[in-house]
Structures are given as structure tokens and as C-alpha cells.
Amino acid sequence: MNPNYEYWLSYEGLDADTRRELESIAEDADEIEARFAVPMRFGTAGLRSVMAAGISRMNVYTVAQTTQALANLVCRHGGQARGVAIAYDSRNNSMRFAETAAEVLAGNGVKVYIYESLRPTPCLSFAILQLGCLAGINITASHNPKEYNGYKVYWEDGAQLPPDHADEVSRETAGIDIFTGVRRLSFSEGCDKGLIVRIGEAMDEAFLRAVLDCRTDPEILSKYGDAVGIVYTPLHGTGYRLVPEVLKRAGVTNLRVVESQRRPDGDFPTVAVPNPENKACFAEAIDLVLRDGADCDLIIGTDPDADRVGVVVKDANGLFVPLSGNELGALLVDYIIQARRRKGTLPENACAVKSIVSSELFTAICKKNGVTPVNVLTGFKYIGEKIAEYEKTGQYTFLFGYEESYGFLSAGYVRDKDAVAGSLLISEMAAYYKSIGMTLYGAIHALYKEYGYYGEAVLNVQVGGVDPMAEMNRRMTALRGELFDSIAECRVLRVRDYLRRTVFDLVTGATAETDLPESDVLYFELEDGTNVIVRPSGTEPKIKVYILAKGKDEQTLEAKKAAYAAFMNAQFQDEKHS
Missing domain, CATH: 3.40.120.10 (Alpha-D-Glucose-1,6-Bisphosphate, subunit A, domain 3)
Structure with missing residues (x-):
């Protein structure tokens, strides 16, 4: 019998519900091992x-x-x-x-x-x-x-x-x-x-004032807040408290909340997983629009703790399609830069920060507009660290930060991603584009036309076992032991190993030091401009593979993503990496 399991059962102060739960698995050795090993x-x-x-x-x-x-x-x-x-x-x-x-x-x-x-x-x-x-x-x-x-x-x-x-x-x-x-x-x-x-409320009021101060151009929603149709779902989470309130205060009047998902509920009865990255989470909102004929330019959804925000818009054919986190990041940084420029408030030393697993479209937009792009490791705390650093040193003025997993921030009032402010900025941006006869779908495709087609694929390699953390470490070690010199027949130019803090140039054989802290990440730079990044998740038992590709058109982009995804999938299915 597992000694930890026995110790719990022997503790006299154990509450009755926990004791009954443990007694119910007494004959299930596998379950005991999973819980107590x-x-x-x-x-x-x-x-x-x-x-x-x-x-x-x-x-x-x-x-x-x-x-x-x-x-x-x-x-x-x-x-x-x-x-x-x-x-x-x-x-x-x-x-x-x-x-x-x-x-x-x-x-x-x-x-x-x-x-x-x-x-x-x-x-x-x-x-x-x-x-x-x-x-x-x-x-x-x-x-x-x-x-x-x-x-x-x-x-x-x-x-x-x-x-x-x-x-x-x-x-x-x-x-x-x-x-x-x-x-x-x-x-x-x-x-x-x-x-x-x-x-409670006093802190909420101060928070809402800080969020409203994040508006790039407050006049936009004051003028056009009645013109843009927004449907919002909190996905049974915390967003219902503050997102509708901040939108109304900013001037949004054409706002509908999905009633079936408004009430906080830890069982999340209308969704399988309450993740605004998944279009399935927006089914109730889309049904509302189709059923009631609601005026809708965009649907906004926040996750249960309202730090991440996803968006669904209509495409050129009127069909609802999600915008990826990278697309929203590109749209927002471009909008903020252009709006600041129009108002004469764009700092000369402006910088924008993203995680290394986020799209290089963001980098291209920043460079073209004279804004310094800064890369950090995955985890919004690293963006928060940069905000604090630049406030102290004055080296840069922070403009915007994002992660591809739908996390956004445009000011230093907090040091974490904020879906309340993100919802406000996205609404302001949508209202602006509507005022000039464009949609968010049209705006992202205008960026693609200007900068080239960027896209991503994310593979999630599930890791099981009694100790998933150890298994993830083992798999990453195995991958380091046989680094690729090509991926799907495209030559690898450089490999950045952030755990060893080295950059190895496969063309010249030279080795340099990475400019970021130690982290268990492998970063492959390919000859065609694609980046493939592999890292263990910090919150779940899985290894994440990011494929960040660029193509001259949508067809080329999709072909690249498919080829690289198939190659990486095969590596983790292979016995030596499984």
C-alpha cells in the first residue's frame, strides 16, 4: 500500500468527505498511485x-x-x-x-x-x-x-x-x-x-478608471460606439462583472451578452472546455446572432479568469471565423501605432513586446513603423518584467505586449494580461475600422497584403505517466540528443537552445550565447523563414510545438504549415521520442 495514502487515512483530523473519497478508492491501486506517488x-x-x-x-x-x-x-x-x-x-x-x-x-x-x-x-x-x-x-x-x-x-x-x-x-x-x-x-x-x-467595489472603480485610461483614442467609441455591434460571452467566468461595464462606460451601446453563458458556473455547462481559443466556445453566441438577427460586427469571449480574450468575426462571405491570437496581436499593435501617430502621441522610443513563440508579423509591423520589437520567453511575467524595467530605466516607452495565446496588455497599471482592457481595445479598433468602411477581417488581410502571409500551427503532445514532469524532461532531453539539420526537407540554419543558453549556427559552425534567460526551449530557424519552437507546457502535462510560417500567399503558407506539422508529429510518434 502507498505510504502517503496510508498516512492520509491515518490522520485523525481528516475531514469526513475526504476520508470517504479515499476509502472509495481503497481497491484501486492505479488510482492510489496516480494520486499519491x-x-x-x-x-x-x-x-x-x-x-x-x-x-x-x-x-x-x-x-x-x-x-x-x-x-x-x-x-x-x-x-x-x-x-x-x-x-x-x-x-x-x-x-x-x-x-x-x-x-x-x-x-x-x-x-x-x-x-x-x-x-x-x-x-x-x-x-x-x-x-x-x-x-x-x-x-x-x-x-x-x-x-x-x-x-x-x-x-x-x-x-x-x-x-x-x-x-x-x-x-x-x-x-x-x-x-x-x-x-x-x-x-x-x-x-x-x-x-x-x-x-471589492472601491478597488473595482480604480481598476476600471485605469482600464479606461488605456484607450488609444477615447473619441472613437464616443463617436462610433453605437455603430459597432458587439456580442459578448464571459463563458461562465469572471468577465461578466467588468467587461460589459467598461464597454458601456467607453460608449458602446450596441452590446448584447450571451445570457446562457452570463452566470458564473464552475461546471461550464454550455462548453466542453472554456477556452476562447476554440471556436466551439462561441457556438452559443453565433446561435444568438443567427436566431435573433442581432446586429453583430464581432463576438468577444473571455476565459473564466478573464485574462485572455478571443474574437470571432464575419469573413468576406458573411461566415463567422475566429481571429487567432497572433492575428489579434498584429491588428492591435498596428492599430495602436497608427492611432498614436494620428494623435501625435507615438513616443520616439516606443517598444512593443511579444513572447518568442508569437508571430513575426508583429516584428515586421514594428520595424516598419519605427517601433522597437522586443522578444521575451513564454509567460506574461516576462512582459511584466520589461514594463517594470523600462519604467525604471527610461530606455523605452512600453506601447503594447502580447502572447499568441490571446493575452494582451497596453499599459503598466497591471503586470499581467488583461481581457477587460483587451476587450475594450478590440472594440475601439473595430469601431474605428467600421468608421472607415472596413471590418477586422478586412484589416488583417490588408496587413497580409502589405507584409506577406503569416500563420501558425500549434501541436500539443500529451504526456502521461505517474510523473508527467519527469516524462516531459526525458522527451526534451531525447530531442536535444538528435537535433535536426533539416525539417520537412527545409534546411535548419540555427538552433537556439535556451536551456543551455546557446545559439548554434549550422551553416558556419559558430556558437554564441542566447540573449534571454535559461528556459527549456528549443528554437529552430529554417532557411525559408519558418521558425519551429518546442517547449514543455508550464501548466499542463504536454509538450507544445509551435510552427510559425510565412508564405507569399495563403496556399503556400498552408502547405508549409501542413508539411512541418506532419514532420514534427512524426518525431514525437517515433519510439525514440515517445
């Missing part, structure tokens, strides 16, 4: 797992243990009085986990500022900066299926925890007994002692 690993993205009893699952005990580790870190940094802000999303158990974290922090004498009800993720980053907190906790699993929940930690700059502090929390957690090593104060007692303070 290896604990969740705390990384820079925190924790994320299925909600269930066990050391590898999200539950009140693993949340309490991790929070004790964070409390130790906060106390070592003298941050008890500065405190920790806490937010949570609409998922099942999110409020319970948030209150558990608050109780543990209070039990360690750490001040807690907890939102009185669910809020978008960017509200947490905002609260940390506004209140001067040392850290923050967000209970969310973003766009994962309903069975999941997660635990993200932020630091005093409002961005997710930096790697060195994440390592500290991970090491600290390993040394804490999950039951007897946690100090805790009841929520009511924490409130009575003034250690736990609820925050």
Missing part, C-alpha cells in the same frame, strides 16, 4: 491539477501546505504587514481554496486582502500594486476543463512569481508536513483580528 510540483506558474484528494491533486490540504510555504517566504522578506492579496475565479472550490489560503496566511501573522467575490485575474495584479502587497494568490485554472483548479502566486511587482522565489516555495513545501506543519487561523477570527480584510 508524486506531489504536485510548484513552478513559476504555481500549481494546477484535477480537484481530488491526494498529494498530486488540488484540495484544501495541498493548498494549505503550499500557502504555508509562501507564508514562510513572505515572513523571511519581512512582508507580514505589507500583506498578500487574494483573488479567485468561478471554478468549483475556488472560493473555498482562497479562504483556506487566507486562513493559513493569517495563522502566520500575514495581513490578507481578499476580494469579497470572484474577480478577473488582472484585478489581483492591480490590487497588489495599489495596496503595496508583497505577494498575491490567484485561485484559477484559466481555460482548463471543469475538473481542474490552480494556484498562482504573484510578487510585489504584480507579475507572477519569479523563478528563484518559485524554487524557494517548491523547496519549502517539500519540508512541510501537509497536516501538522500548517499554522492556521479560522477565517472569522482572522477578520475579527484585522488580519483578513475584504476588498
Whole structure:
């Protein structure tokens, strides 16, 4: 019998529901092994797992243990009085986990500022900066299926925890007994002692003012806010609180919310996975338009914690098609640059930041318009770091940042992606284009005509086993052992290995150092301008392969994407990489 499983059952203080759950799997050795063989690993993205009893699952005990580790870190940094802000999303158990974290922090004498009800993720980053907190906790699993929940930690700059502090929390957690090593104060007692303070509407008002200040040209929605038809869905998440409100305040009057998806619901009853990257999530919104004949120029959808925003528009034939995260990133940076130029507010030292797995169309637009493009590793915290760095040094003025996974930010009021502000900017952009007789679909194709056709394919290689993290490491090691000199018969010019911090030139044989921090990423630069990037996911048990291609026309582009995707798929199906 697994000793961790036996220890949990032997603990007298175990709650009755958890005990019954564990007793129900007593005869299932595989399930016991899956839950108790290896604990969740705390990384820079925190924790994320299925909600269930066990050391590898999200539950009140693993949340309490991790929070004790964070409390130790906060106390070592003298941050008890500065405190920790806490937010949570609409998922099942999110409020319970948030209150558990608050109780543990209070039990360690750490001040807690907890939102009185669910809020978008960017509200947490905002609260940390506004209140001067040392850290923050967000209970969310973003766009994962309903069975999941997660635990993200932020630091005093409002961005997710930096790697060195994440390592500290991970090491600290390993040394804490999950039951007897946690100090805790009841929520009511924490409130009575003034250690736990609820925050809410006043912080929302400050946040909304900051978001409205992000408008590139406030006059656009004031003039044309009644002309652009918008349908919005929060996908049963937190976006319903603030997205419609900020759009109305900005001047949008032709706005409809998808009623069947408006109410927060951790079961996400109308979608399989609440991910605005997937067109299937917009089915209810599209049905609303088709059924009721709603005036609609675009459909906006935000994920459950409202940090990512997706868009569906009508194509030239009137059919609804999604815009990719890279297309939205290109449209937004181009719109912001041109709007700033029209108003005379484009800084001479403007820069725009993207992750290395995002499209080079963004780079081309920036360079043509005299804006410095900056690349960072995957993870919006790295964009947040650049914002903080440039505010301090004055080297550049931050204009816009994005990741291909539908994360956008255009100002420094937070240090994380913000779907509330993203929805506002996208609406402003759509209203502008409508005022000059264009659609967003027409606008992206105008960019393709000007810069060439850019597109991407993303492959997700699922990784199983008792310890998926170890298996992902093994697969990445195997891939490094046999680096490609060609991919689908196209020569590889350079390989960037960010784990070893080397750039190897296959043409000259020269080796140089990468200009970014260490990270488990392999980046292949091909002769035809295509980039193929491989990295393990930071939040899920899978390896992600990004194919960023460019073609002279749409047909050439699609052929390249298909060829490179087939090649990379074959590598991971091959026994040596499986």
C-alpha cells in the first residue's frame, strides 16, 4: 500500500468527505498511485491539477501546505504587514481554496486582502500594486476543463512569481508536513483580528478608471460606439462583472451578452472546455446572432479568469471565423501605432513586446513603423518584467505586449494580461475600422497584403505517466540528443537552445550565447523563414510545438504549415521520442 495514502487515512483530523473519497478508492491501486506517488510540483506558474484528494491533486490540504510555504517566504522578506492579496475565479472550490489560503496566511501573522467575490485575474495584479502587497494568490485554472483548479502566486511587482522565489516555495513545501506543519487561523477570527480584510467595489472603480485610461483614442467609441455591434460571452467566468461595464462606460451601446453563458458556473455547462481559443466556445453566441438577427460586427469571449480574450468575426462571405491570437496581436499593435501617430502621441522610443513563440508579423509591423520589437520567453511575467524595467530605466516607452495565446496588455497599471482592457481595445479598433468602411477581417488581410502571409500551427503532445514532469524532461532531453539539420526537407540554419543558453549556427559552425534567460526551449530557424519552437507546457502535462510560417500567399503558407506539422508529429510518434 502507498505510504502517503496510508498516512492520509491515518490522520485523525481528516475531514469526513475526504476520508470517504479515499476509502472509495481503497481497491484501486492505479488510482492510489496516480494520486499519491508524486506531489504536485510548484513552478513559476504555481500549481494546477484535477480537484481530488491526494498529494498530486488540488484540495484544501495541498493548498494549505503550499500557502504555508509562501507564508514562510513572505515572513523571511519581512512582508507580514505589507500583506498578500487574494483573488479567485468561478471554478468549483475556488472560493473555498482562497479562504483556506487566507486562513493559513493569517495563522502566520500575514495581513490578507481578499476580494469579497470572484474577480478577473488582472484585478489581483492591480490590487497588489495599489495596496503595496508583497505577494498575491490567484485561485484559477484559466481555460482548463471543469475538473481542474490552480494556484498562482504573484510578487510585489504584480507579475507572477519569479523563478528563484518559485524554487524557494517548491523547496519549502517539500519540508512541510501537509497536516501538522500548517499554522492556521479560522477565517472569522482572522477578520475579527484585522488580519483578513475584504476588498471589492472601491478597488473595482480604480481598476476600471485605469482600464479606461488605456484607450488609444477615447473619441472613437464616443463617436462610433453605437455603430459597432458587439456580442459578448464571459463563458461562465469572471468577465461578466467588468467587461460589459467598461464597454458601456467607453460608449458602446450596441452590446448584447450571451445570457446562457452570463452566470458564473464552475461546471461550464454550455462548453466542453472554456477556452476562447476554440471556436466551439462561441457556438452559443453565433446561435444568438443567427436566431435573433442581432446586429453583430464581432463576438468577444473571455476565459473564466478573464485574462485572455478571443474574437470571432464575419469573413468576406458573411461566415463567422475566429481571429487567432497572433492575428489579434498584429491588428492591435498596428492599430495602436497608427492611432498614436494620428494623435501625435507615438513616443520616439516606443517598444512593443511579444513572447518568442508569437508571430513575426508583429516584428515586421514594428520595424516598419519605427517601433522597437522586443522578444521575451513564454509567460506574461516576462512582459511584466520589461514594463517594470523600462519604467525604471527610461530606455523605452512600453506601447503594447502580447502572447499568441490571446493575452494582451497596453499599459503598466497591471503586470499581467488583461481581457477587460483587451476587450475594450478590440472594440475601439473595430469601431474605428467600421468608421472607415472596413471590418477586422478586412484589416488583417490588408496587413497580409502589405507584409506577406503569416500563420501558425500549434501541436500539443500529451504526456502521461505517474510523473508527467519527469516524462516531459526525458522527451526534451531525447530531442536535444538528435537535433535536426533539416525539417520537412527545409534546411535548419540555427538552433537556439535556451536551456543551455546557446545559439548554434549550422551553416558556419559558430556558437554564441542566447540573449534571454535559461528556459527549456528549443528554437529552430529554417532557411525559408519558418521558425519551429518546442517547449514543455508550464501548466499542463504536454509538450507544445509551435510552427510559425510565412508564405507569399495563403496556399503556400498552408502547405508549409501542413508539411512541418506532419514532420514534427512524426518525431514525437517515433519510439525514440515517445
